[in-house]
Amino acid sequence: MTVLRSGSASDVGRVRTVNEDLALESLTLFAVADGMGGHVGGEIAARTAIDTLQAEFARKPSADGLAGAIHEANRAVWGRGHADVDLRGMGTTLTAVALVATDEGDRLVLANVGDSRAYRLHGGDLVQLTTDHSVAEELVARGDLSEEEAAVHPKRHILTRALGVQPEVAVDVWQIVPEEGDRFLLCSDGVSNELPIDQITGVLSETRDPREAAERLVRMANQAGGNDNATVVVVDVMVGEPPSADVAPTHAAEVAAGATSLATGAAAAPEPASPGDTMVAMSPQAPVVPETEPGGGGAVAVNGVGPAVVSRSAPDTTVGRPPTPRRVQPVGARIPRRITFRVVLFLIVLGGLVYAGFATVHWYVNNSYFVGLNHHQIVIYQGRPGGFVGIEPKIVTRTQMTSAQVPSYKVPDLKTGVQESSYQAAKNYVTDLQQSVCSLELQQPPSYCPASTTPTTPPGFTPATSVPAPTATLGMPAGGRVGTSDGRVA
Numbered sequence: 001m002t003v004l005r006s007g008s009a010s011d012v013g014r015v016r017t018v019n020e021d022l023a024l025e026s027l028t029l030f031a032v033a034d035g036m037g038g039h040v041g042g043e044i045a046a047r048t049a050i051d052t053l054q055a056e057f058a059r060k061p062s063a064d065g066l067a068g069a070i071h072e073a074n075r076a077v078w079g080r081g082h083a084d085v086d087l088r089g090m091g092t093t094l095t096a097v098a099l100v101a102t103d104e105g106d107r108l109v110l111a112n113v114g115d116s117r118a119y120r121l122h123g124g125d126l127v128q129l130t131t132d133h134s135v136a137e138e139l140v141a142r143g144d145l146s147e148e149e150a151a152v153h154p155k156r157h158i159l160t161r162a163l164g165v166q167p168e169v170a171v172d173v174w175q176i177v178p179e180e181g182d183r184f185l186l187c188s189d190g191v192s193n194e195l196p197i198d199q200i201t202g203v204l205s206e207t208r209d210p211r212e213a214a215e216r217l218v219r220m221a222n223q224a225g226g227n228d229n230a231t232v233v234v235v236d237v238m239v240g241e242p243p244s245a246d247v248a249p250t251h252a253a254e255v256a257a258g259a260t261s262l263a264t265g266a267a268a269a270p271e272p273a274s275p276g277d278t279m280v281a282m283s284p285q286a287p288v289v290p291e292t293e294p295g296g297g298g299a300v301a302v303n304g305v306g307p308a309v310v311s312r313s314a315p316d317t318t319v320g321r322p323p324t325p326r327r328v329q330p331v332g333a334r335i336p337r338r339i340t341f342r343v344v345l346f347l348i349v350l351g352g353l354v355y356a357g358f359a360t361v362h363w364y365v366n367n368s369y370f371v372g373l374n375h376h377q378i379v380i381y382q383g384r385p386g387g388f389v390g391i392e393p394k395i396v397t398r399t400q401m402t403s404a405q406v407p408s409y410k411v412p413d414l415k416t417g418v419q420e421s422s423y424q425a426a427k428n429y430v431t432d433l434q435q436s437v438c439s440l441e442l443q444q445p446p447s448y449c450p451a452s453t454t455p456t457t458p459p460g461f462t463p464a465t466s467v468p469a470p471t472a473t474l475g476m477p478a479g480g481r482v483g484t485s486d487g488r489v490a
């Protein structure tokens with residue numbers, strides 16, 4: 001089971017007049033969109049993308065579903081941009097992370113188009129997971145530019161990929177094992193351009209509350225210049241897979257390299273959700289992004305504990321990476337199925353039903369009464385004769401009558417338990433029983449019988465004393481002998 005906690009913040013900044021960024025925070029889906037396009041275009045593009053993403057992912061909450069939702073969002077922005085002259089040319093970035101259940105367990109699926117970013121804080125290190133789809137970053141990927149040069153490159157803001165500018169778009173997709181204690185950061189370029197990574201790392205490491213961390217980062221981006229809209233979503237893995245030990249980079253690289261060769265060897269694998277998407281697996285120890293493999297194969301990493309998911313590289317139209325789709329079945333998939341949200345939900349529902357069942361049984365038992373015997377004494381029980389699903393009947397009222405006193409034909413019923421619909425009904429039964437006892441011609445009427453009672457021998461009846469009391473078989477000395485087997489006074 002994976003439990004996430006999140007917080008977000010967004011601000012227009014100190015230069016712009018409109019905030020074209022948009023953050024999405026829900027239980028399992030988080031995203032940042034950075035819209036662009038004159039007038040109201042940027043806002044509408046971001047809103048259209050986020051709304052479509054949310055609706056489509058809700059329809060299909062899976063890894064494929066997330067990629068599909070982004071394709072759908074692209075078409076929606078593209079469609080609106082072409083239907084309305086005022087919106088022509090609008091577009092948006094979209095970086096989204098979603099929690100999904102897979103056969104291997106819960107996974108975080110990360111998807112990106114554009115230059116908004118996703119980072120992971122893991123073991124104190126902040127690692128950028130996404131690759132900017134910008135001119136500068138493409139040059140870095142080709143090795144023509146260093147990261148430092150890219151950060152100040154004049155074309156660093158020019159996107160090579162965005163939602164809504166073409167009818168189809170390639171989406172980068174990653175699957176990540178959600179490890180307890182990991183913190184994910186989604187942010188627009190208004191944050192990553194203003195703040196150096198060590199400053200972002202500091203805030204994320206120091207600030208426990210995700211919303212507070214998001215607000216601090218946005219505030220700091222403003223203080224650093226606030227040249228652009230700044231938006232942050234922080235997602236914490238509160239409950240997840242046990243944290244993996246940190247692995248030395250060299251080891252991680254070896255692991256990744258080994259897995260890559262495996263990947264090459266197993267080419268006959270299922271096709272990914274959408275042609276053109278880049279599916280990259282990420283090990284908790286060493287997140288591997290597409291760039292780690294120059295020339296364009298998908299990067300693969302092996303999670304020491306779980307399966308390595310694999311990678312598929314996409315034809316990158318801008319850089320011209322060779323389309324070398326590869327996919328490998330999970331490597332070392334030995335982990336048992338993990339407890340997913342669905343299992344948890346099932347258990348909760350099951351627990352509720354069991355509780356409701358017990359409550360019903362208790363209600364039923366507590367509203368059941370019967371008159372029965374307790375060592376020959378006639379008593380009123382609450383519960384069911386003989387007990388019910390382990391709930392023993394309990395005595396609520398004792399009478400002064402014994403089985404020896406009542407008409408003998410009633411004794412078998414009393415032994416079994418005479419069930420009544422309510423406590424009052426049970427009392428009524430006892431009262432009737434007492435009256436029938438008192439109306440008997442007893443030599444020594446029981447104390448509960450009215451003193452005035454002077455039994456007379458009804459005509460045609462033999463005195464009781466002349467008849468052996470059948471109740472004597474109960475081994476109870478009768479306070480007064482009673483009737484015959486027909487229950488009538490003898």
Ligand code: MN
Pocket residue numbers: 034188189190228229
């Ligand atoms: Mn921006």
